[in-house]
Each structure stands twice: as C-alpha cells, then as structure tokens.
Amino acid sequence: MEGPRKALPSTEELRIWRDFIETTEALRSELASRLQSESSLSPGDYAVLLALREAEGRRLRPSVLASRIGWQRSRLSHHLRRMERRGLVRRAECAADSRGAEVVLTGEGAEAFRRASLPHLRAVRELFVDPLGPAQLIAAEQLATTLRAGGGNHQAEAL
Amino acid sequence: MEGPRKALPSTEELRIWRDFIETTEALRSELASRLQSESSLSPGDYAVLLALREAEGRRLRPSVLASRIGWQRSRLSHHLRRMERRGLVRRAECAADSRGAEVVLTGEGAEAFRRASLPHLRAVRELFVDPLGPAQLIAAEQLATTLRAGGGNHQAEAL
DNA sequence: CCGATCTAATTGATGCGTCAACTAAAGGGG
DNA sequence: CCCCTTTAGTTGACGCATCAATTAGATCGG
Secondary structure (H helix, E strand, O other): OOOOOOOOOOHHHHHHHHHHHHHHHHHHHHHHHHHHHHHOOOHHHHHHHHHHHOOHHHEEOHHHHHHHHOOOHHHHHHHHHHHHHOOOEEEEEOOOOOOOEEEEEOHHHHHHHHHHHHHHHHHHHHHHHHHHHHHHHHHHHHHHHHHHHHOOOOOOOOO | OOOOOOOOOOHHHHHHHHHHHHHHHHHHHHHHHHHHHHHOOOHHHHHHHHHHHOOHHHEEOHHHHHHHHOOOHHHHHHHHHHHHHOOOEEEEEOOOOOOOEEEEEOHHHHHHHHHHHHHHHHHHHHHHHHHHHHHHHHHHHHHHHHHHHHOOOOOOOOO
16 A cells, blocks of 8 residues: 555656646636726626626625635635725625625626626637637546546545 | 627536636645645745756846746745745845846755655646546647637637 | 936735634524 | 524735836947
C-alpha cells in the first residue's frame, strides 16, 4: 500500500496543465471584463441578481441565496453591503425569524440584470460555445465531470 | 453581413458552460488552498518564486519578471511589497538603470519554494493529470488551444 | 546642454474573498 | 422558565487585483 507511487508530472503533462489552467483563467477574466464594461456588473453581482430574479417574490433569505450560488455567508454579506450601496438590492426584515433578513431585488437591480443578460450570454456563445463546436463541447462536459469526481475518489484508479 | 446571427446559447450549452467554468474554478481553488496550507504560499508567491528560481543570478528586473509571469507592473509591485515583508524576496538597486530596481530571491524564499514545490506538483498530478488519463489530457490540451484561439478570430467560423 | 517625451516603478483608492470572531435570536431539554 | 447549544447574519482584519495618478530617471531631437 506504499512505495514510490505518485511520481511527479512530466514536463509535457505540466505544460498541458499550465496551458489549460491559464486559458480557463483568461476566459473567465475576459468574460468578467466584458460584463463590467457593458453593464458595470461583476460576475458576483450577476450571480446574485440571477438568483434573485429566479426566486419566488424576487427575494431570498441570505442563507438560501448563499447556498444557491455556492458562497459562504460571510462573502455574501460583504457583497450585499456593496450591492445595497449601489441600489441593486435591499435588505428587509424577516417576518418568520427575527434574527434573519431578506434580500430583495430592487427595480434598479432587475433593470441592471436585464441590460447585462443578453450581451453576457452572447459573449459565452462567442468565446466558448462557438469556438468549441459540438464535439469539443461534449469533451468539455466530460472533462468537467472527470475533474469534479477526481478530487474525491483518490482510490478510484488504484490497480 | 448582418441578420439574426449569434443566437443565444441553448439551455444545454449554458449548463455545460457553467459546469465547466465552475469545475475549473474549484480546481484552481483546491490547488491554492493546498499550497497555502502546506507551505504558506499563495499561487502568486509561487509564480514569483519560480520565475526568480529560474532566472540568471536569481534576480530580475521587475518589468522583466512581470512580463515573464504575465502580470501588470502594478500588481507585481504590490505583491513584492508583501513578499518582501515576509522575507521571501528583497529589492536591490539596479546598477544599469538608476530608476530601476532588481528583485532578488532570498535564501528564505528559495527554501520556501523548495518546500512547496514537490507537494504542489504532486497535487497537480493527483487532481488533474491522474484523473484525466492520457486521452482526456490530450482533449484538455486541444480545448485550451481552441479556446485560446477563439477570442481573436471572430470570423474564423463564418460561413 | 535643454526641454519634450517615454519608460520604470510605486502609490492610493477601491472592490473582491477568506478567515476568525462576534451578536443575537431560535430551539430544546431539564 | 432557564440554560445550553445551534443557527442567522454581520463585522474586522488582511491578502489579492485593477485602475488611475504620480515620481523620477532615461533618452532623443535640436
């Protein structure tokens, strides 16, 4: 059960790794920068607004919102403070639980999301979907699936 | 040359996009967190130390270092200030150009890099290379190539 | 040699993200 | 009813990233 397993990656493997991770990083950053310049929204803003847009009554408890977009509560809290300052959301007291709050989408927030949405989706298409084409899109999906599983099952490939 | 080109991505395409980008983000963040806990180094620290390690005399002009790791000078300057405070690098005056500086790898910095390096490479193998296997590694490389090209040639796929 | 301009590098302001610490109400036994 | 634990949410400190502005030496045309 021991021994010299897990040799280091070869130069070639390392090259591919760097190439891959830098490319996805560049992609994310290009998307973010377009979103920013087209609508003054950060990816975080967009995620929050999207979740609220799809929520019952356009309002959510912070905890629920946080788990829906996969953030920690603290991160969300800080982000909401900044968004509230800009008028994109507002906080309301929660009837059911007086230590809780509710985050409500404002008209301004809804409008900002509306303006951002189409250009953003077009950018996803232009920078990701179209260049890849159907075959590589499937490959991307499979890659994601493999990588997502990879972190957990350290034994899966044991011989 | 106009018309209703560039329709929006389909629900399925969007799902793959989100899956892909979130997975790569999770991967990056897992790597960063292991690096941090194993060696108290951030990915930025690692990149800087690696570049210095490989440089002639283990020193570089900030501009050169910045372009070598693909950062803006300002980002590097802020980062070097933090690294200098921790004793990982030090700044020296530059003989050839008196408005310039040189960043020098300290013994402590070299030692920190040495300690971080192997576990980091092992993590790359464990989280990326091994799960993918040879075939998907090639697929990843091709994906990166396609995506990297994708941003520039907006006409490439025009019919 | 002199002034216009370019370049190296830093700085300050501000947004984003994480961690640990804190506040305060809810719930659940006794 | 009271205490104890859990849960909701915020806060403060700090590192990281970008942008615009700044400082100061290099450089070049005259």
